[in-house]
Every structure is written in structure tokens, then in C-alpha cells.
Amino acid sequence: MESEKKKFPDVLRKETTRRGFLKGAAVTAAGGAVALATVGSIKPKVVEAAKPVEKPALRYLFAERQNCTGCRACEYACSVHHTGVVRPSVARVHVLKFKNVVDVPVICWQCDDAPCIEACPTTPVAIQKDPKTNGIILNEKVCLGAKCSKCIEACPAQFIRRNPDTGKPLMCDLCGGDPKCVEACLEQSGNPQGPCLMANKLGFGVNQAYRNVTPEEAGEDLMGLLFYPNKTGERRSGS
Amino acid sequence: MTAPKGGNFGKILEIDLSRQKYKTRKISDDECRKYIGGAGMGGYFLTSEYKAHHDPLAEDSFIFIGVGPLNGTYCVSTRTSIVNMSPYTGLLSHAEVGAHLGNEIKWAGWDGIYIKGRSKKPVYLYIKDDKVQFRDAGKLWGKTTEDVDESMRQEINDPYARTAVIGPAGENGVPFAAVIIERFRAAARTGTGALMGNKKLKGIAVRGTKAVPVADNKKFYQAAKAAKQLAVDKEGWQGIKRWGTAGLLELKHWVSGSLITKNFQTTWYPDIEYIGGEEANRTFWKRHVACNHCPVHCQKYGVIREGKHAGLIAEGPEYETGGLLGSNLGVSDFAGMMAMIELCDAMGIDAISTGGVLAFTTECIDRGVLKPGDLDGVALKWGDADAYLEMIRKMAYQDGKGGKLLAKGVRKMSQEIGQGSEAWAVHVKGKEIAAHDPRGDKGRGPSYALGTCGGDHHEGGTPATQARWAMLNSLVMCSFVGGYPWGKETPGIFTAMLNPLCGWNMSDDEYWTTGKRIITLERCFQVREGISRKDDVLPKRFTTEKLPEGPKKGAIFTAEDTKKMQEATYSYFGWDEKGIPTDKSLKAYDLEYLIDDVREAKKAL
Numbered sequence: 001m002e003s004e005k006k007k008f009p010d011v012l013r014k015e016t017t018r019r020g021f022l023k024g025a026a027v028t029a030a031g032g033a034v035a036l037a038t039v040g041s042i043k044p045k046v047v048e049a050a051k052p053v054e055k056p057a058l059r060y061l062f063a064e065r066q067n068c069t070g071c072r073a074c075e076y077a078c079s080v081h082h083t084g085v086v087r088p089s090v091a092r093v094h095v096l097k098f099k100n101v102v103d104v105p106v107i108c109w110q111c112d113d114a115p116c117i118e119a120c121p122t123t124p125v126a127i128q129k130d131p132k133t134n135g136i137i138l139n140e141k142v143c144l145g146a147k148c149s150k151c152i153e154a155c156p157a158q159f160i161r162r163n164p165d166t167g168k169p170l171m172c173d174l175c176g177g178d179p180k181c182v183e184a185c186l187e188q189s190g191n192p193q194g195p196c197l198m199a200n201k202l203g204f205g206v207n208q209a210y211r212n213v214t215p216e217e218a219g220e221d222l223m224g225l226l227f228y229p230n231k232t233g234e235r236r237s238g239s
Numbered sequence: 240m241t242a243p244k245g246g247n248f249g250k251i252l253e254i255d256l257s258r259q260k261y262k263t264r265k266i267s268d269d270e271c272r273k274y275i276g277g278a279g280m281g282g283y284f285l286t287s288e289y290k291a292h293h294d295p296l297a298e299d300s301f302i303f304i305g306v307g308p309l310n311g312t313y314c315v316s317t318r319t320s321i322v323n324m325s326p327y328t329g330l331l332s333h334a335e336v337g338a339h340l341g342n343e344i345k346w347a348g349w350d351g352i353y354i355k356g357r358s359k360k361p362v363y364l365y366i367k368d369d370k371v372q373f374r375d376a377g378k379l380w381g382k383t384t385e386d387v388d389e390s391m392r393q394e395i396n397d398p399y400a401r402t403a404v405i406g407p408a409g410e411n412g413v414p415f416a417a418v419i420i421e422r423f424r425a426a427a428r429t430g431t432g433a434l435m436g437n438k439k440l441k442g443i444a445v446r447g448t449k450a451v452p453v454a455d456n457k458k459f460y461q462a463a464k465a466a467k468q469l470a471v472d473k474e475g476w477q478g479i480k481r482w483g484t485a486g487l488l489e490l491k492h493w494v495s496g497s498l499i500t501k502n503f504q505t506t507w508y509p510d511i512e513y514i515g516g517e518e519a520n521r522t523f524w525k526r527h528v529a530c531n532h533c534p535v536h537c538q539k540y541g542v543i544r545e546g547k548h549a550g551l552i553a554e555g556p557e558y559e560t561g562g563l564l565g566s567n568l569g570v571s572d573f574a575g576m577m578a579m580i581e582l583c584d585a586m587g588i589d590a591i592s593t594g595g596v597l598a599f600t601t602e603c604i605d606r607g608v609l610k611p612g613d614l615d616g617v618a619l620k621w622g623d624a625d626a627y628l629e630m631i632r633k634m635a636y637q638d639g640k641g642g643k644l645l646a647k648g649v650r651k652m653s654q655e656i657g658q659g660s661e662a663w664a665v666h667v668k669g670k671e672i673a674a675h676d677p678r679g680d681k682g683r684g685p686s687y688a689l690g691t692c693g694g695d696h697h698e699g700g701t702p703a704t705q706a707r708w709a710m711l712n713s714l715v716m717c718s719f720v721g722g723y724p725w726g727k728e729t730p731g732i733f734t735a736m737l738n739p740l741c742g743w744n745m746s747d748d749e750y751w752t753t754g755k756r757i758i759t760l761e762r763c764f765q766v767r768e769g770i771s772r773k774d775d776v777l778p779k780r781f782t783t784e785k786l787p788e789g790p791k792k793g794a795i796f797t798a799e800d801t802k803k804m805q806e807a808t809y810s811y812f813g814w815d816e817k818g819i820p821t822d823k824s825l826k827a828y829d830l831e832y833l834i835d836d837v838r839e840a841k842k843a844l
Contacts, residue, residue, distance in 0.1 A: 069536040071529035072339075076313060084456060086313050089346065089448035096398055097339075100388060100422035101540060101552055102526070164448040187471055188534045192481050193527045216398075226525040227542045227552050235550035236385060237582045237628075 058177050058199045059134045060207050063105040065222055067196035070095055070103030073188040074181035074197055081180040089164050092172040093181045093197075098219025101227060105196055107181075108159050108172035109211035110134045116171075119154035127151060127171065135174030143168050157211045174199070240267040244742030245454035246308030247271045252349045254364065254371065256438050257298060257356030261371045266350065272743060272753075273829065276307035276350060278333040279713030279757040281322025284353070285331050286760050286833060291767040291840065295326040295430075296437050301355040304344065304403070304443075307715040308741055311345030311451040313463040315470050316533040316717035319344070319403075319420065324764075325430040325692075326437070327414035327592075327648060328669040331764040332429035332692045335712050337530040337538070338421040343401040346447025358439040363404075365395045366445045376441035381407065383585040384419040391444050404442030405432045406587025408635040412436055413646045415592035415670075419584055423538065423554035427589035428670065428692060454742030462735040469728065470721030471534045479719055480527070483537045484558035485516035488566070491558070496791030497679030499567045501621055502598035503665050503780055506676045507789035510571035518573050519556060528554075535719050541577075548574045553581035559696065562674025563594025568601065568627060575624025582628060586635035592648060593634065595671025597627055599649045599664060608658040614641030665778045668693030668770065677781050679791040685804040688775050691761040702811030706754030713757055755812055756828040759820050762812070763833045767840045772818040775805055817844060 075091035083090055096104045116136065120127045126143040127136055146167025152160045160169045185197040213221070228234065242249045242265075249271070251264040266280075274283040281303040293300065303322040310317040319341030325332035344352060347368050354364075361376035374394070379387045384406040392400055401421055409416035409432030416432025417425040435441075453459050470476070478486055491498035492511045500508040512518065519541065529536035543551045556565060556576065564570065564579045583590040601619045603609040611618040615633070619626050633642030644652060649671055653664035665672055667687050673696035677684040682700030690698025690705070697712065699705030704725075711717075711724055714733065718724050723732050730750035737745055745753075762770075776782075781796040809816065813824025819841055825834050 066526075069527050069529040071531070071533050071536060073532055073534075076532050079450075080313065080460070083450070085450040085453060086311065087346070087448075087450035094399075097421070098398075100385070103528070188529075188532075189536070193536065227540075229542055229544040229549055232550060234552055235548070236383070237551065237578060237585050 058174055058179065059201045060110050060199065061107050061172070061174065061179060061182070062109075062198045062200070062207065063107050063210075064194070064196050064198065065104055065218055066225070067189065067194050068095065068103040068105045069189055069193055069196075070097060071188055073184040074105065077180040077184035081175055090170060092159075092170045094161070096215045096219065098216065099223065102219055102222040104215045104218045104222065106157065106159050106215045107197070108136065109157055109207040110136075110172075110174070111156075111208060111211050113208075115154040115156060116151035116160065116169075119150040121148065121150055127169075130173065130176075133174045133177035135176070136171040137173055138169065138171045140166075140168055156214075158214045240265065241269065243268040243271050243452075245452045245459075246312070246737070246741035247276065247350045248348050248452070250349055252352045252366065252371070254352065254354045255356040256354065256358040256362065256373075256440060259358070259362075259373045264353065268741075271308065271350070271741070272745070274757065274760075275710070275713035275753060276310075277305040277320030277713045277715035278322055278335070278761075279709065279753075280351060281305050281320065281333055282331060282757060282761045282764065285322065285324060286764050286836075289324065289764075291836065293324060295324040295329060296434065298357045299355055300324060300434065301353055302431055302434055302438075303351055303353050304340075305351040305715065306341045306345050306349075307713060308737060309714050309716060311342045311447075312453065312740060313460055313467070313532070314716070314736055315463075315467045315531070316535065316720040317341055317531055318715045318717055319426070320712055320715045321418060321426045321429060321431050323429055323431055323434055325414075326433045327430035328693060330668060330692065330768055330770065331761055333712060334418075334426040334429040334431065335697060335715060336418075336420050336424050336426040337717065338401070338424040339531055340401045340403055340420050340445060341715060342531050343445045343447050345451055346449050347445055348447065348449045352443070354438070354440065357437065361439045361441050363391060363441045364443040365397075365400070366443065367397070367400075368446075368448055376439075379441050380410065383407065384587050385422050385585060387442060388419075388422050391442055395444055397444070397446055400444040400446040402442055402444045404587070405435045405440075406585060406635065408586045408588035409433055409436035410441075411635065411637045413588060413635060413637065415589040415648060417583075417587050417589045419587050423540070423584060425584060425587075425590065428591065428695065432587050432589075453740055455739035458739035459736060462732075462739060466720075466723065466732050466736060467532075467534070469723050469732070473721035473723070476535060476719065476721050479537050480535050482516045482520070483539045483555075485519050485539065485556050485561055487558040488515040488556070488561050489517065491562075491675070491679075492566075492789070494790060495680050496786065496789040496794065497676040497683070499562050499674050499676050501569050502567060502602045502663060503676060503778075504602075504784075505787050505789065506679050506791065507787075508566040510569075511566060513571045514556065514561060514565045514573050514576050516556075522573065523577065530717065533717065533720070535717075535721070537719055543574045543577060546574050548578045551578055551581055553577045553584070555580050559674045560590045560594075563591050563598075564627075567594050567598045567674065569621030570624050570627070571622060572624050575628070579624060579627055579631060582631050586631065588631070588635050591673055592671045593631060594674075595665060596634070596645050596649055596652070597630060599652065599660075600630075600645060602663050603656060603660055606663075608656055608660055613644065615639040617641055662779055662783075665780055666694060667776075667778065668774055670694040672778070676786070677777055678786050678794045678796050679789070681796070681800065684777055684781075684796055684800060685808060688777050688801070689804060689808045691758065691765065693774075702808045705758055705808065706751055706811075709757040709761075710750065710754040713753075752828065756830065759812055759814075759824065759828055760830055760833065762814065762818075762820055763825075763830070763837055766819050766844075767836055769840070769843065770818075771844045772805060772816070775808075775818055776801055817841075819844070
């Protein structure tokens with residue numbers, strides 16, 4: 001938290017509630033979406049076959065949580081990219097089913113201040129940011145694995161999980177600038193539900209706000225946003 | 240015994256609740272190839288382990304929660320199949336259900352869970368990979384499904400575990416009690432809820448962290464990716480993405496003339512506009528929800544926003560639930576209908592059978608053969624959602640004379656009541672039928688009358704589609720994945736995935752033979768229990784009463800239709816004129832172990 005205050009004093013000094021914080025974020029998120037729409041589709045189109053296609057260097061992943069259908073295509077794509085087979089337990093991105101009513105995509109928000117890197121106790125630091133893509137790269141040789149859980153504790157989004165085989169943290173490397181989860185989400189959810197995962201260069205500080213919400217809190221938020229029509233909350237027939 | 244090369248682990252988790260022990264049962268690659276998994280594998284266990292006339296509620300009766308080779312792989316929309324001998328009908332029954340449970344079982348390293356025995360005290364199971372915990376469910380007993388599901392996952396402290404639980408209906412032994420998967424999906428129609436209640440098993444939670452072995456990963460991935468693309472692109476299925484199956488409610492009323500109404504008296508129900516997909520979209524739905532890796536996301540969750548049910552979160556209406564608990568009860572109050580659907584889920588009771596029973600009872604009252612006094616003063620009448628809600632609760636708890644009577648189901652009720660009530664008792668082989676009127680939609684006739692379980696909408700309309708369905712239920716794939724299970728893509732699309740996945744060289748012919756084998760072995764079980772041609776018929780109402788109105792006015796399921804569908808099925812699968820598999824076909828399907836049983840059963844028929 002100390003380092004966070006140093007780097008982002010304006011945001012953190014404001015005594016707003018988390019919810020108010022999110023509302024502000026939602027407005028900027030909409031702006032981000034518009035910007036994305038005008039920039040064009042995520043997949044670059046080949047104009048001339050002769051020209052080599054340059055992959056866009058992406059900076060941030062973003063999850064429009066309301067749009068998640070809980071299909072887990074992102075987990076599938078992530079684990080296939082990293083291990084070759086479908087294995088959600090080692091997927092970086094994952095989906096939490098909250099109260100079995102809403103689905104919360106849990107992603108790495110590529111925080112500018114990267115608390116996980118700050119927290120890493122090894123020298124040299126086992127976790128580094130790829131300056132080109134903003135993805136987090138884990139040096140497995142240096143990482144202490146199951147003996148240490150500093151980065152896991154430091155992650156404000158509670159994104160980091162352990163690899164069940166090695167005990168090492170599962171870090172989102174943004175697939176070298178072409179996140180497979182975004183691709184999978186786009187083709188999967190399609191019409192009528194828009195895709196939930198996006199990646200672009202514009203962080204707008206939105207990611208810095210969203211990352212402070214734990215998956216459970218995000219689930220509560222979604223429940224409130226979508227499913228509680230009144231202050232009394234949910235009504236269950238059985239109880 | 241050769242172990243499977245891929246797709247399957249060759250391991251079934253065998254749980255004995257009496258001794259609170261578990262062990263691994265090995266299955267060979269040969270068995271996997273012959274019976275695939277899911278419904279087929281469950282049918283194989285049932286036919287090979289049970290003798291004829293087994294008591295479905297005996298201590299050694301088992302529940303098989305099966306998955307198929309494609310579960311847990313890149314293939315889209317894989318499901319779970321629950322197979323057991325139904326305490327309701329006394330026949331082999333299988334229920335296929337969506338959500339994520341099946342894949343979690345696979346990732347835990349199992350090809351299925353086989354549960355036998357009976358616990359002394361209420362328990363629930365927590366299966367994490369190879370480990371099984373038997374946990375005390377004393378505090379959970381009596382709770383409704385959504386509460387139990389939440390408490391269970393809190394107790395085991397694993398938010399990513401997937402659950403299957405029973406509600407009060409299962410605990411109280413309602414024979415058509417369902418198992419509720421992840422709060423909103425029901426594995427109903429098999430009476431598994433009652434069986435779990437009998438075993439004092441409140442629920443299971445599963446979490447897996449492994450990967451499914453694949454024989455040829457590159458080839459399999461290509462084939463699965465191509466199949467997924469089909470599911471994404473297929474135009475005809477975009478409607479299901481948008482409306483779920485609720486959109487069919489309007490369609491079946493206006494176009495097909497098969498929307499069941501007021502205990503199957505007609506198919507014309509103009510009030511559908513108040514309870515159909517359009518109304519749900521306008522006033523109820525909040526989000527689209529998908530099962531595993533599914534691009535179709537046909538589930539719709541919503542919340543009632545005003546009135547006395549405000550705050551009620553429910554899934555649907557789906558075509559079946561909206562038909563049975565909406566139009567079939569003459570209900571035009573959307574919130575009331577959704578409350579009924581939600582209550583069925585909460586109580587863990589089969590919404591289809593419940594709708595059938597309530598409609599039958601209402602008609603009995605209409606015709607004066609039952610009095611409200613027989614039902615503890617609950618005056619059921621068409622469209623009265625409040626009375627129906629009260630009755631569902633009474634049924635689930637088997638409360639009072641009325642609750643006990645209705646929990647027996649339509650067949651037993653009509654036998655007890657008599658007075659000509661068989662004329663409007665709509666059931667096949669003792670099970671209430673789903674929400675498509677076979678007079679308007681003739682293809683449903685064979686599905687109800689000749690499908691393995693009876694009254695089932697997850698069976699085929701023609702003999703060839705029955706084989707298709709058998710394969711889908713054994714691969715445990717959803718039928719909504721973009722039409723390829725129904726088109727000319729099958730079986731090529733499946734063999735292209737299965738061969739590199741499992742290291743097989745399955746041909747198209749073998750695919751169809753496997754489907755036929757599975758249907759036939761299921762049939763052998765039913766034959767042993769005394770099922771034959773005489774039972775492969777539709778309820779009297781469909782063969783004696785013409786549709787009075789609607790787009791299919793005057794339609795009726797004639798004796799000729801019945802004869803045609805029976806003979807087509809029998810000859811396709813190689814059964815004799817009584818609907819009993821012949822020795823020759825049993826040999827051809829490699830089911831020699833059933834020959835003696837079937838011969839024995841034939842004598843009694």
C-alpha cells in the first residue's frame with residue numbers, strides 16, 4: 001500500500017466509497033469502449049499480403065463484467081495457449097460463479113504500480129513486466145514457488161492463483177501482446193451478448209480502479225446491479 | 240484389459256456410502272469404445288449388475304453420474320448424464336443436464352461417479368481430484384437447494400467447486416424428485432433425487448485440477464475447433480442464443496400447434512403473450528448464461544421486479560417449464576409462473592412431472608371426480624398460481640392428504656381415483672410427458688412412446704434420430720450446439736474429434752452401430768422389467784381426442800401412426816414384432832450377456 005500511495009496519491013487520497021469509485025470508473029469505461037469502436041476491430045486486417053502484419057502492442061486487458069456469460073472460453077483459450085491442453089486450473093484468467101447467479105471474470109488488470117512485482121522478495125525479482133506488451137513475465141527459475149505467497153497476497157484483484165503442480169503463481173503474460181482470451185471471448189459471446197474481455201492501449205486509469213475490487217465484491221456489485229430490484233435484496237421461496 | 244489412450248481415464252470413482260469408503264473401478268478402452276460413457280456406460284452397468292426386478296431403493300442400488308470422452312476437452316457444450324433405475328417408474332432412466340459439473344468430474348480424473356450403499360446419517364461428498372471426503376450434512380438436511388449449494392461451498396471453502404444437491408422433495412422421497420445442479424439446472428425425470436434422499440446423500444461437490452489425456456492433440460484440437468466454429472456460425476441457432484427455448488412457447492402456439500394447454504386439452508393458448516419469451520425479455524431477463532465453452536448461452540436468468548414475488552431470482556422460462564407450469568395450467572401471470580418454476584428448483588422436484596400432476600388434478604376437480612376436500616382444501620383451478628404454489632410445497636413435503644396423493648404421480652393417482660380418469664391421465668410408462676403435444680408435432684410421438692425412459696423429450700423422433708440421441712446422451716453433448724448433431728455433419732464431425740482424442744479408428748458405421756447398441760441395451764433392461772409393444776403407446780387422450788383449435792385443428796395421433804412408428808423403430812434396431820431385441824441382433828451388437836435375460840423375460844410377456 002505504501003508504494004501505491006507514492007505513485008497514485010490523487011486517486012487514493014479521495015475519501016470515496018468503493019461503489020462511488022466504481023461509478024466513476026464505469027463512465028470512463030464507456031469512453032474506452034467508444035474509443036475501441038472507432039479505432040476498429042481488434043484483429044488487424046491484412047491490406048496487402050506482401051506487408052508483414054505487425055501485432056498491436058497491447059497495454060491493458062479489460063473485463064466488462066456484466067457481459068460475461070460464464071462460458072469459460074477464456075479459461076480454455078488461456079490454458080490451451082500456455083499448456084497445449086484444456087486445463088482451467090492452470091488458466092491465468094478465470095471465472096468465478098458467484099452465488100451461482102452471476103459470473104465474475106477474474107483478470108490481471110496490468111496495474112501501473114504492479115503490487116505483485118513490488119512484493120516479490122527475490123533478487124533478481126522473479127516477476128517482471130514486459131515493457132512491450134505490459135504482460136507479466138514470471139522467471140520460474142528464480143521464483144520460490146510454494147514457499148512464498150507474497151505476490152498472491154499483494155494482488156488487490158486476487159487474481160493470482162497457484163499452479164497445482166508446481167506451486168508457482170500463474171501470471172498473465174498477455175500472450176505476447178495478442179491475448180487469446182480476448183479472441184475466444186469475442187467469437188464466443190457474439191450476438192446478442194457483447195464480448196466481455198477487451199484489450200487495448202487505453203487504460204484511462206480504469207484498470208487501476210477495477211483492480212481494487214475482489215472477485216467476491218465484484219460478484220456482490222453485479223448482484224446489486226442486475227438482480228436486486230429493491231433494498232431488501234433477494235427473496236427465496238424456500239426460506 | 241487395455242487402458243484408454245485418451246479421452247477417458249479408464250477410472251470410475253466407486254463410492255460406498257454404507258461403509259464410507261471409496262475405490263477406483265477400472266474400465267477398459269474396449270468398454271469405453273462400446274458404451275462411450277454417460278447414458279451408455281450407465282446402461283451397461285445397470286444391465287450387467289442388476290437382476291430383473293431389482294428394488295430401485297435397495298441399499299445396493301446405485302446412481303451413476305457419468306461423463307463422456309469429450310467432457311473436459313476443447314469440445315463445446317459437454318454435459319453430465321445421471322443414470323439409475325428410477326424409483327418412480329421402475330425402469331432404467333437417464334437424465335442429461337447442463338452446467339459445469341460434468342467437466343469438473345473429468346478434470347478430477349474420473350470417467351464417472353458410481354454411488355451405492357446407504358449412509359446412516361445425512362452426508363455430502365466433497366471430491367477433489369483423487370480425494371473424497373464424506374462430510375456431515377446434518378445441518379444441511381431440510382434446506383432448499385439454493386441454500387444448501389451455498390452453504391456447502393462455504394463449508395468446503397472452495398468457491399470453484401461445482402455441486403449437485405437435492406432439496407426437501409428428495410429427502411421426503413417424492414418419487415419424481417430431481418437433482419439440482421448448480422442451483423438452476425435440474426437432472427430430473429429419473430427420480431434420482433428420491434434415490435439420493437434414500438441414501439441420505441444431500442449433495443456432492445466436485446473440483447478437479449487435471450487435464451484430460453489426448454492421444455493426438457494437434458489433430459483433435461483442429462477438429463474440435465472446426466466443430467466449435469460451426470456452433471458459432473450456424474444461423475438457425477442464433478434464435479436460441481437470443482431467446483433460449485422460451486421463444487418456442489410462442490412458436491408452438493402460433494405455428495406448430497403443439498403448445499400443451501390445460502392438461503393437453505388443446506394447443507391454442509392466446510395468453511402465451513403474457514408468459515412467453517417476449518414478456519420474459521421485456522420484464523424479466525437480466526443475463527444470458529452459458530454452460531461449458533458454449534457459444535449458444537441459452538440459459539436466461541432474471542429477477543421479478545415488482546409485486547409480491549419481487550426479488551425472486553429464477554432461470555427461464557424454458558420451453559418445458561413454461562409449457563408445463565404455464566400454459567398447461569392455464570396460467571397467465573408471469574410472476575406466478577416464474578415463482579412456480581423457482582419453487583420446483585428450490586424444492587428439488589421435477590418441474591415436468593409436477594406440471595403434469597397439477598394439470599391432471601385440476602382436470603379431475605373440473606370434472607368433479609376430486610373435491611378440494613380431498614386436497615386439504617386447496618382449491619386448484621386453471622390459472623390460479625397461488626393455489627398451485629401451495630400445492631407444490633405440499634407435494635415436496637408430502638404434507639397432508641393432498642400432498643401425499645399428488646406426490647404419487649399421474650399413473651397411480653388415476654388408478655386410485657378411477658371414475659374414468661384414465662381418459663385424461665397423460666403419461667407414458669408411468670411418467671408424465673414433456674411440453675410438446677404429439678398431435679401437433681407428430682415427431683414427438685416416437686420420442687415419448689418409444690424413447691427409453693418414456694415421456695421424454697430427449698429421445699429421437701425417428702429411429703435414426705433415436706440413435707443420434709443415444710450417442711449424444713452417451714458422449715454427453717448438448718443438442719443445441721449449432722445443429723450439427725442433427726445435420727449431415729454427424730457422424731463425421733464426432734468421429735473426427737473422437738478418433739484423435741481416444742486413438743480410435745471409428746468409422747461412420749461403427750458410430751451408428753454404437754448408437755443402436757446403446758438403445759438396444761437400454762431396451763433389454765426395460766424388457767426385463769416387463770416392457771413390450773403394449774407399453775410403447777401414447778396416452779389415450781392423443782389417440783382419441785382431436786385437437787379442437789389452433790393451427791393443427793383436427794389433428795390426432797391415429798392407430799395407424801402408432802403402428803407405423805412402432806414398426807419403424809423395431810425393424811431399425813432389429814427387435815421382433817413385440818419390441819423385444821432378437822438373439823441375432825444382440826449378437827450383432829455384441830451384447831451376448833443379455834441374451835439369456837431377454838429370453839427369460841420373453842416367456843413372461
